[in-house]
Amino acid sequence: MPSQDRTPAPPSASPPYRDPAVPLATRVADLLARMTLREKVGQLNQRMYGWDAYRRTRDGGFELTEALYAETERFEGLGALYGLMRADAWSGVDHGGGPGAEDSAALADLVQRHVVERSRLGIPALFVEEVPHGHLALDGTVLPVNLAVGATWDPALYERAAAHAAAELRARGGHVALVSALDIARDPRWGRTEECFGEDPHLAARLTEALVRGMQGEGDVFAADKAPVVLKHFAGQGATVGGRNSAESELGPRELHEIHLPAARAGIRAGAAAVMAAYNEVDGLPCSGNRALLTGLLRERWGFDGLVMADGLAIDRLARVTGDKVCAGAVALHAGIDLSLWDEGFTHLAEAVERGLVGEAVLDAAVARVLRLKFRLGLFDQPSARPVPVPGHTGRALGTALARACVTLLHNPAGVLPIGPSVRRVAVLGPHAATTAHLLGDYTAPQRPGTGTTVLDALRRLAPPGTDVRHARGCALTGDDRTGLPEAVATAAACDLAVLVLGGSSARTPDTEFDANGAARTLAPEMTCGEGVDLAGLRLGEAQYALLDAVTATGTPTVVVLVQGRPHAVPEAVDRADALLTAWYPGPWGGEAVAEVLLGLTEPAGRLPLSVPRSAAHLPVYYNHKDTEYGSYADGDAGPLFSFGHGLSYTTFAYGPTRLTGHTVEVDVTNTGTRPGRTVVQVYLRRLRTPVWPRSLELRAFQGVELAPGECRTVALCLGADQLSLVGADLETTVVPGPVEIRVAGSAREALDAVPAVLDVRV
Known part of the structure; x- marks a missing residue:
């Protein structure tokens, strides 16, 4: 039966939002102006588990389920669908009933055609998929986990692997990749440590940039083999108390800015299409309801204009502080969330607007961001899947290369x-x-x-x-x-x-x-x-x-x-x-x-x-702690078993004295052994005079170098404003003039003993 809040059907002439030649912003505005409140709310909801949307038929094909019909009926369309191709123990999908490489695109096309036909305005859905270390789907290439990627210290190699993962996702009809990248491993008791690039913000930032470049490519419109990235999780999820998943955090603003935000900022500068708000709270405010974080910092200070997604059921958790799920949805929308994940709270946004709990202009801004991403993907111009062949051997070759490097x-x-x-x-x-x-x-x-x-x-x-x-x-x-x-x-x-x-x-x-x-x-x-x-x-x-x-x-x-x-x-x-x-x-x-x-x-x-601890009792052991004189235990060594950056080769390397030419750091590295090998030149800063208490060391540049036996090479690394800046007393990132020690070594532990060069930083 037709919905009571439907507006009259558009005239037969093609509206501007249907015209690929019209500027993207105009297309978004035109479509938004034609939508009812009910349709707008539908675009912000991502309610279903994708594996509940289909089932196998006796002839080996697929048919859509009543669950999908009910979901598209609810809002006359579908904003986004999570995990259509997800296969694992949780979903229960396996090779007996799930979509494989040969028929995933056909399933995606079947679902998309239904969504578009059900939508009065022909709005397609986003198909959102997990891509933690390769597409989480049957026959998808499985890459080493993020912690292994961190061990490669090789952003260029990871960029190629990320590009392949995006191509596989798009070839199968998926659109959006959920990828962990922003969590920093500060307590290895946390079960999700494997999803982190490591303990250091600079290393994580460089790998996050590589991820975004590899998966998304360049330009405002995504190529057929590229996928928008949702960077998880914003922010501070790696610092929950006791290493317990989703627990509270005790992050001060400085720790948040110095350690847990640099990777996110790097990813956004690289053009990340979206971020996912984390489960944890920051200073008492859950991230999914934290307007200071999602709007004040992310959008207003950093200029991010992409999509913000909630983590699974995180909006409904806000009812613990708002009193009910209607208010929870309003708080999350006002804070800066654009797209829900399985929550009930966002299904009541129309009621929240009508009750004055959140303005319709705030709702419209969120809907516009969702629509913009769909236009950037070309879904209105080609809503069905357009498979792009991906060579089967490429994924294995890249996965093996990453494995060797880690x-x-x-x-x-x-x-x-x-x-x-x-x-x-x-x-x-x-x-x-x-x-x-x-x-x-x-x-x-x-x-x-x-x-x-x-x-x-x-x-x-x-x-x-x-x-x-x-x-x-x-x-x-x-x-x-x-x-x-x-x-x-x-x-x-x-x-x-x-x-x-x-x-x-x-x-x-x-x-x-x-x-x-x-x-x-x-x-x-x-x-x-x-x-x-x-x-x-x-x-x-x-x-x-x-x-x-x-x-x-x-x-x-x-x-x-x-x-x-x-x-x-x-x-x-x-x-x-x-x-x-x-x-x-x-x-x-x-x-x-x-x-x-x-x-x-x-x-x-x-x-x-x-860093590798001697025991859980020695935690924390990360290298970039505050530079204080108290660092020992009376009953044992307080240091790590192996330090951040450590790794041996089958050959040996000698580092010459550090030289400074302006802000360029140079060091001669020689392979002094009998075998070829790769070392990673690591540049650490130790600040001598700062407006805030400094850290003992801070990694600010690195470069892998492969040398033949006896070969010597000069490695030059430039320290620009990003590398020399710090988070000041006002929590703004700035370059502070004054002396800084530059220590070049093969690990954080070796850097403590390295003879430093002193750089006089001038603004």
Whole structure:
């Protein structure tokens, strides 16, 4: 039945909003002027789980569900649809019923045609998809998680991988990519640490820029293989109390501006189309209802004119302070939220406007931002999916390249690695040795059988002919099951080298119980990391330590490989093993990358994106703490086990004296070993005179350098206003004149001992 608030149908002549030749702003204004209040509210709602919008038919096609019909009837159209192609344990979508690479575009086209036909004005929907480390969909390329990307210290490589992820998304009919980028890992007990680029704002900012450039490209209109990015989460979600997901934060304004906002500002300067408001509160105000943050800072001070999306069900949480969901929706809209996610609060916006809780002009501004994004995507001119072929091998190549670049050698005092020709028998042990499931990280779709390479299989394939590679699991990933220890010990004792593959897992299973927003409520048997999996301690399962003790006690040289989504506390590996490296969650082809590094076919190139603590009791251990004289414990070392920026190579490097030419920092770097290798030149500032209390060190520039044996190269890095600025007493970012120490080194720890050059900063 026709809606009572419909306006008369437009005349037969094509209206301006339908004309691609008309300026974008004019098209938006023309369409907005034709919309009813009901239609406007519909554009701001993103209510459904996308997997509830379709089902498979007996002939293998798709049909739309009554749930979708009801949703499009409610507002005579659809603003946005979340997760149409999402496939994971939460959605329950798998290869038996979900859309794969071959038919996702057809499903998207079916849904879009229904939406457009149901809309009086022919307004298409945005299809919003999770792209945390590749598109979260069946047959999507799975890339290493963000923490692994941070370990590459290689924005250019990540930009290429991000571009591929966007192309895959668009080829399948998706439009908008939700990507974690803004959270800073300040407490590794947080289960979502794997979604962070690291602990440092400068490193995160450079990788966020690369993400935006890669996924979005350039220009106001998105190319057919580019996707607008929603940067998650704004702001300060990595600093919740105790590392507990969605808990309160105790961030002061300075900590927020110095540590948690630079990545967001860099992403916005790079042109990010949207940001997602975080769950946490800042100074008592939840981000989704924080007008000072979303409007005062983001829009008015930073000039952001893009879209702001709420996180899942975050608007309804505001009812705790507003009293009901109608007021919650009004508060969120007034604060600066444009698009909801599953909330009821935004469905009542018409009532909120009629009651005077929020002005219709505020509503119109939000609707205009949603419509503008749809016009930029070309959805009005070509609403159906336009698949652009994406070479299947490209994703695997980029994922493997990132995996190789993230593997970080932490400890190798006797040079046990790389594995030499005298090693003829290798024992590959541990709960991660022969599995790919635990290489993938959270937010990963089900993989087809045979996808990926385990460490064990890769070593068997890549080791020199005649090498005997033996295997025993040894122990369980979690708990204290040690029934496999005797076999593992016997295997290690009979070999020349033991490779012990330990770590954690973010692998969800169908028996995991989930909250309404998809966070894990009760854990899968082996799940130790991921959203909803926060830890009080940082220990691995106790059986893994028993396996480490038993294997090293055999006297066989032992290499420990850690596969993890957070820096677990394993000081025993440093004390007892002969070498230690971490691969984070390197993706399905990570086993190949690890094997290549172990065998010396690839040089270890990763550097730590965050500090590794000795234990949870030592937290926090991030390097850029305030520069105070109190830094020790009476009962132990307060420093990290391994510092931010640390990483070893199979060669050695020498850094010459730091030279300054104006604001350009120069240093000669020499490969003093016998193998080629990559080092990351890291430039740290130590402020000598400031209007506020300074930090001990601040990373402000870096550059990866590949050198042949004996090669020397001059590395020059310019420190511009962005690198030299600080957050002043008024919380404005500014360049303050005065002396600044410039320290160039291969890690934050080495920078403390480096001979500084003093730069006299002048405005």
